[in-house]
Amino acid sequence: MLKYTIKNIMLLINEKRILCLMFICIFISGIMISFSFGIYQNYANERLASNNLLTNLVIGFQDDKENNRYVTKEMLDRCIDQFSDNIKNKVGCFLVIPEIENELYTECRFSVKDGVFASGEKIKENFLRAGWVDTYFSEEQEAKGEPVVLIFDKGGSQNKTPATDRLLKEGGNGFIWLQGKKYHIIGTQTILTDSVLVPYASLDKKTILGKEGVTIMFRTMFTGEQYEEITGIMEKELGELAVIPPMESVDDIQLKIAVTMTAIAVLITLVISLNFTILYLYILDKRKRQMGIFLVCGLNRGRAVGIYVWECILLSLPAFCMGMLFFHIIIRPFLYPVYHYLDGIYTSKTYFLIFAVYCLVSFTVLSAAVAGHILKKPVRYYL
Known part of the structure; x- marks a missing residue:
């Protein structure tokens, strides 16, 4: 059958206009399906990122007051130290809320770079751009755990809150006291009222961490394998003090997205296939005399169907692949500045x-x- 199919294609080559029309139709199909797939995937990833469903993993902490057991900085350090380089490189920022002052909200945002604590570069960039801070911790200050602090101030002493004012009075000129140490005030922040930002490494290793736990902010969606690694380490080191969120809800979302993407791809392909089928039936009708000769000479109708379907397969697949290749090399690079969640999709x-x-x-x-x-x-x- 393949031999006759190839001969049939050779006869069709004479119809250059029809062949060119077929090629253009299939070529554009390869581009449109690839583009549509990416646009929906971008939308799905953007929705997930905006809801922090697959980019932020929150491990809560709980106390065992009867046995005087709490999650401390030292315990979290051991957990982070065991994370693989793959995890550390994918995490843009860790967020923890240490319990330092009864009336003061203290926040630490940090990353791990080359085995040492570092300021979360993306967080730093976003904070400065939004004007929420007038300066931020340097890599050296974060790594060495220097006692520096950003205090709350909405633009002048008249806007300071009682808690901030108390800290300034207790500390003196340019300092506040935290954990029995002088913290040098290097700037201000307007993120949260009655709060201070300090380098994570500056905390005492026995510092109790709040029940908010640790929020692990990934640069992209985290995988099931990364989830298993992180939660396994947390459970081993912290035991029942760690509150591990289930992964099932995330899997359900991913499954819904996968099903929806497949349905959309099938729907688009179906529409394109119908257009192509109408074109090919027109081509068959133009070649009906050739078909009549085949049938008169004894060609079985079933074999005739096979020959023409194979003809279409051999003609369309190269054109479709060229369409996808054209999209990948020429069109795809122009999409990234507009659709920011296409990274790693194609x-x-x-x-x-x-x-x-x-x-x-x-x-x-x-x-x-x-x-x-x-x-x-x-x-x-x-005939």
């Missing part, structure tokens, strides 16, 4: 999935249409 696995969906949907529709066209028409129709 992989070889993605293109294989698009290709598989196209083949399954397109050739199912085409086979049914070609079979209906050839099997129902009498021989005299072709």
Whole structure:
């Protein structure tokens, strides 16, 4: 059958205008399906990121007051130290709320860089750009745990709160007291009232961490493997003091997105396949005399269906692959500045999935249409 299919294609080559039209149609299909897949994936990732469902992992802490057991900085340090480099490189920021003063909210945001604590670069950039801080901790201050602090101030002494005012009076000129240490005031922040920001490494190792736990902010969506690693270490080191959130809800969201993406890809492919099928049936109708000769010479109608379907497969697959290649090399780079959540989406696995969906949907529709066209028409129709 393949031999006759190739011969049939050679006859079609003479119809250059029709062949060119087919190529353009399939070529554009490869571009449109790839583009549509990415746009929806960008939307899905943007929605997830905005809801912090797959980018932030919050491990809560609880107290065991009867046995005088609490989660301390020293315990969290041991956990973070055991995280793999893969985890540390993917985390943009850790957030913890140490319990230092009864009336004072203290916050630490940090990352881990080359095995030492560092300021969260993205957090620092965002805070400065938003004007929430007038300066921020340097990498050296965070790594060495220098006693420096950003205090709350909304633009002048008249806007200071009682808690901030008390700290300033207790500390003196340019200092406040925290954990029995003088913290040098290097700037102000307007993020939270009655709060201070300090370098995480500056805290005493016995500092009790609040029940808010540790919020691990990933640069991109975290995976099930990363979740298992982090929660496994937390459970081993902290035991029942760690409140581990379930992963099932995240998996459900991912499953819904995967199902929706597949449905959209199938729907788009179906529409494109119908357009292509209408074009190919027109081509078959233009070549009906050729079909009539085949049938008069004894060609079985079933084999005729197979020949024309294979002809379509051999003609369309290279054009479709070229369309995806054109999209990947020429169009894709222009999408990143506009659609910020496309990073890591267009992989070889993605293109294989698009290709598989196209083949399954397109050739199912085409086979049914070609079979209906050839099997129902009498021989005299072709002559």
